[in-house]
Amino acid sequence: MLWPFGSTWRPVRQRRRDTVDLRWLSARTWTRRWYPQGIDVGEWRGRRTLAVSWFRQELSGEHLASRVTLVDLERSRHIDILLAVTDDEGELQPARIHAGGLAWFGDRLFAAATGRGIWEFDLSDIREVRGALAQRLAGAHRRGGRSTALIAVRTRVHPIALRCSYLGRVFDEDGTSLSRVLIGEHRTDESGRIGEFAIPDGADGDFTEVDRFTPGIPRMQGAVRWGPHHFVSQSDRMHPGTLWSGHRETLSPNPVPLPVGCEDLALDLEAGLLWSLGEHPWRRVVRGIPFTRLGIPDGSGSGDGGSSRRT
Structure with a gap:
């Protein structure tokens, strides 16, 4: 397996109090060029894996590229996959999106492209690129450094009648993953909306809206659903x-805090964890919070979740 762009850097799995924390032992913990955003849990080459999306920007705020880091939850090793698009001339270009949320279904990876719908990438067709192309797809302007990368290419843009700041998975009450996602809007006021959509079965289908509500919560960053x-x-x-x-x-607000600069959410029913992450330099952490701390001791999405019960 190729380990591109410094991916010999490895997050360390730590347990602090009652959470599972992954911290980056590299420039990833402080850089102001790459920012972590989205998160979901899936399977990569037969192993349980956590996916974390990042966007790269100039210090001016211009988006340059995006990537997904796949973290082996048992070994805490990780691998980077750059996200790419094909332009009108058939040339590969970096995916210049915020990637504020992820939803992972088998080989299909959906990323929130704020203001530009949901972008779909094919994880069954990971490609290796080299040299100047690898640097360009990583949003790097300077020459030198590592010159090999893995990429996933966008297969489709799904238009959505929402801002698409983030998205998260949906499970029924018995823990079965449904072919649905929650797509929401980050707003500084209370006007942000969350819609529930059925994802298309094939390449030609459309997202179908089945529900929508406005929670009245400013600065929403992620949403998931388990049963009701x-x-x-x-x-x-x-x-x-x-x-x-x-x-x-x-x-209602749960007494368990999320990381500073919290972003997306992901449900990990197999491990009994709710994952989130923090984006701010020097405070970056990927955190798994046990369901028991969230008032769901029986492993059921029907718990009240707003209680202060902890174990």
């Missing part, structure tokens, strides 16, 4: 984030 139970993350600048949980009509 919703989880929504809310950022608070340089303070710990807030997890809102419960039925959609009665969402």
Whole structure:
């Protein structure tokens, strides 16, 4: 397996209090060029894997590229896959999106492209590129450094009548993954909406909206659903984030804090964890919070989730 762009750097799996923390032992922990955003859990080459999306930007804020880091949850090793698109001339270009949320279904990886719908990438067709092309798809302007990369190419853009700041998976009450996602809007006021959509079975299908609501929560960063139970993350600048949980009509803040600069959410039913992550330099962490801390001791999405029960 190829390990491109410094991927010999490895996150260390740590347990602090009652959470599982992954921290980056490299420039990833402090760089202001790459920012982590989206998260989901899936399987890569037969191993349980965590996917974390990043976007690269100029210090001016211009988006240059995006990537997904796949983290082996048992070995804590990781591999980077750059996200690419094909232009009108058939040339590969970097995917210049915020990648604010991920939803992973087998070989299909969906990424939120704020203001530009949901972009789909094919993980069954990972390609290797070299030299100047590898550097360009990573958004690098200078020559030198590593010159080999793995890429996933966009297969489709799915237009959505929302801002598409983030997206998250949906599970039924018995823990079965449904072919649905929650797609939401990050707004600084309370006008942000969350829609539930059925994903298309094939390459030619469209996302179908089945539900929509406005929680009245400013600065929403991620949302997932388990049965009737919703989880929504809310950022608070340089303070710990807030997890809102419960039925959609009665969402309430959970006493368990989220990381500073919290972003997307992912449900890991096999491990009994809710994953989130923090984006701010020097405070970056990928954190798994046990369901028992969230008031779901029986491993069921029907718990009230707003209680202060902990174990």
